[in-house]
Amino acid sequence: MTAIGAPRTSSSSTHQRVRAAVVVPREFTNRPVFNRSAPMDTILDARGLRKRFGPILAVDGIDLTVAPGEVVGFLGPNGAGKSTTMKLVTGFLEPDAGSVSICGHDLRRAPLLAKRQLGYLPEGAPGYPDMTVREFLRFLADVRGLSGGALRERMDTVVEAVHLESVMHQSIETLSKGFRRRVGIAQALLHDPRLLILDEPTDGLDPNQKHEVRELVRSLAADKAVVLSTHILE
Numbered sequence: 001m002t003a004i005g006a007p008r009t010s011s012s013s014t015h016q017r018v019r020a021a022v023v024v025p026r027e028f029t030n031r032p033v034f035n036r037s038a039p040m041d042t043i044l045d046a047r048g049l050r051k052r053f054g055p056i057l058a059v060d061g062i063d064l065t066v067a068p069g070e071v072v073g074f075l076g077p078n079g080a081g082k083s084t085t086m087k088l089v090t091g092f093l094e095p096d097a098g099s100v101s102i103c104g105h106d107l108r109r110a111p112l113l114a115k116r117q118l119g120y121l122p123e124g125a126p127g128y129p130d131m132t133v134r135e136f137l138r139f140l141a142d143v144r145g146l147s148g149g150a151l152r153e154r155m156d157t158v159v160e161a162v163h164l165e166s167v168m169h170q171s172i173e174t175l176s177k178g179f180r181r182r183v184g185i186a187q188a189l190l191h192d193p194r195l196l197i198l199d200e201p202t203d204g205l206d207p208n209q210k211h212e213v214r215e216l217v218r219s220l221a222a223d224k225a226v227v228l229s230t231h232i233l234e
């Protein structure tokens, strides 16, 4: 994947900016990536990211900076390299070249500090199928180091934000796609991160659910930076 053109900006509110980074497979373009120097309040600063899988050059020199209040959308066809870029940005995969900094913390040198500021919804929103939603969220809150009153407060906040009240005692394997995706978003929000990376958050959802997730992302983005992807080009 390379990114083409300057990111487009549209103003949805005075505090929020939405940008679309159109991403295309390497063979379709020789145009340069967008390359800007990071301003002081940058939440995500990725430079020169490159990743090869054998003969496939999946990510070829991505530079990306995202500031608070910005929503950046990766738009590209299947196989363009959107998920791979997200895996590099979240530390799920090691890049062959390049660096990632989250809230000023270098992902390689200070992974815990960087990941503390990161919430990640992987593609397909994986969860532990036999856990109930409550067990799953409690487990992840525990992993994130939350306990006592802080844990209860964050659980209540995300359950309300994502509207999970009605399914808290249901096992994840019995949830509809829409609710499964919401649980994935809830776990990404639990520790109140500054950066949200959402891989295809609306994929497979019906139009109402898509609208809800988009509204949710919009409401969350006021004080966070959000990067999301979609292969739905229209």
Ligand SMILES: Nc1ncnc2c1ncn2[C@@H]1O[C@H](COP(=O)(O)OP(=O)(O)OP(=O)(O)O)[C@@H](O)[C@H]1O
Pocket (backbone or CB within 6 Å): 053, 056, 058, 076, 077, 078, 079, 080, 081, 082, 083, 084, 085, 123, 230, 231
């Ligand atoms: N672990 C891997 N091993 C080998 N090739 C891989 C691996 N992960 C991704 N690829 C390849 O890298 C390229 C980019 O894949 P990626 O999943 O990042 O694309 P994508 O834009 O997210 O696509 P989609 O919209 O289908 O999710 C594809 O050609 C894919 O086959």
